[in-house]
Amino acid sequence: MEPVPTKSATFSARISPVAGLDVLSRHEVARLRDAGAGGLHELLRRCALAVLTQGSGSDDARALLDRYPDFDIQILQQDRGVKLELNNAPAEAFVDGHLIHGVNELLFAVVRDIVYVSNQIEAGAFDLESSPGITHAVFEILRNARVLRPNTDPNLVVCWGGHSIGRNEYLYTKKVGYELGLRAYDICTGCGPGAMKGPMKGATIAHAKQRRHSNRYIGITEPGIIAAESPNPIVNNLVIMPDIEKRLEAFVRIGHAIIVFPGGVGTAEEILYLLGILLNPENALLPFPLVFTGPAESAAYFEQIDRFLRLSLGDDVARHYSIVVDDPAEVARQVRKGIERVRLFRLDNQDAFFFNWALHIEREFQVPFQPTHAAMRALNLHRDQPSHRLAADLRRAFSGIVAGNVKEEGMRAIEQHGPFEIHGDRDIMQALDALLASFVVQQRMKLPGSRYVPCYRVLTD
Incomplete structure (x- = not known):
């Protein structure tokens, strides 16, 4: 590895894996390089940049990309295995011109998981329409990552x-x-x-x-x-x-x-x-x-x-x-x-x-919730249902607020259509509003020093 300085705050380098991922197929490499709608390159770029900025003080996903607009990562398939080419990578990930060992490991873990999940979903290996199928997917991803001991x-x-x-x-x-x-x-x-x-x-x-x-x-x-x-x-x-x-x-x-x-x-x-x-x-x-x-x-x-x-x-x-x-x-x-x-x-x-x-998890806790304005308005936050079902929709309400706070798609939706509206029983909504307000006062929504603008509006029925 012989990194070459490009700017005062960035480096470029070619790195080999220190553990884990060794080879990829040509098809996998092509997908990781593909920056189009069906490709994996932008996903790889965003996840890799997060790993390279360990300990970043910002919780704004877009701000991170804005700090390193020229950052890029490419997969190189060579005779002796896979290498990663980093262009304009954050200098904080390097010590005396060499990539930190732990950062190297995590970068290749990013590649491993992105490739595995993409391949298995495309191959139909996971039955994501059933609860056991989703649990099977979770198990297989964890097993492939070798965290099940x-x-x-x-x-x-x-x-x-x-x-x-x-x-x-x-x-x-x-x-x-x-x-x-x-x-x-x-x-x-x-x-x-x-x-x-x-x-x-x-x-x-x-x-x-x-x-x-x-x-x-x-x-x-x-x-x-x-x-x-x-x-x-x-x-x-x-x-x-x-x-x-x-x-x-x-x-x-x-x-x-x-x-x-x-x-x-x-x-x-x-x-x-x-x-x-x-x-x-x-x-x-x-x-x-x-x-x-x-x-x-x-x-x-x-x-x-x-x-x-x-x-x-x-x-x-x-x-x-x-x-x-x-x-x-x-x-x-x-x-x-x-x-x-x-x-x-x-x-x-x-x-x-x-x-x-043995843990029983119902499908409503497993299916990805897309926090659109319509979906947030449609949440059933009333007590006329079993408590575990109410908890499921309360969880979705908080998930939507997380998306509006820090996820790029959610932040964009709030900018375009205004705050999410959340409806429910009066006392639950009042308690929810008070809880969220306390998070803002205690600066638990954003890191200290930033001004929080609520991405939600609580309404009572």
Whole structure:
């Protein structure tokens, strides 16, 4: 690899894989080079740029592309295998003219997932019209990415939370990650900064103290969000799922416990997704440890989340989670006890440790939601339905707001047609409006320093 400086802030280079992907077919290379409507080049370019700007402070996908308008990536098929040609790549990805080793790994993971998903969907390998077929697709993508580890006791903790959090909240996530690492737990997050980076960073120190090797720091993302939440440098297993629904299913299928730190709309979407599944009567007996936690100053945040969940879904929802404030060790102890229940349940039911097949997920939680203005207006946010069905549409409402905040297509739709309109029962809408307003005040919608313009309007019936 002999990179040549092009500008003060960019480099050009040809790189070989340090692990993983070795060869591609001519057809795959042609698709990755194709910049037309049916090609994969623009998708590859956007995902690769996010990887090359690890730790970016912006959560605006378009701003990232504007910073590096001349960036390009090409696949080179050579006698000895695949190379990537980077043109005008961010200089921050290089050290003394050489691409950072971890960035190299993640770049080739991007190519791997884009090619695999495209090939399998085109070949009809996934029956995306049925619920079992969608779960099969999630399993196959994870298996191809080699994140499913057999012959290992349950030890994977999924951590959710905001990428735009305060310094004290971030430091708290590190402390929780440290306590988890001391207990030999691996970490899985959405791969970005903030509450997604902190637990991994804390766990690395604890793993080193315990002289633990082969640690997993799994980051699961999707094309619509990766530019706004570029992978943090600790991620050593990156998986790009096709859409947010498959990303969420991947989390709950491979995780043995979930910890939720303070966050914004995306975190609320994740909470509603999981609770909607756990509220389904078919999952009534299935153990699934879920802990909400943060430092002392975040207590009011979780009180508000708890009030909103109880008001909209009923008090019974609270039996599915615990709230721990300012006690990282207690969080880890609760996770340890919960994962032991998971281990015994899986043994009794002959279910795999590496993939939660027993979890029943209805198709309405799996089908990609396209947050158009019409779709957002049509959401059923009323109590005259089972609570898990209401949770499904509340999750879609938050998903639409995420799209309007940070996804390129959603931002463009808001610019063209104005804010999304959300209708529902008066008290649910008032509580939802108050929750969203608190996210804005606490700067959980955008990174500090930017002015948030709401992409939604809450209306009562």
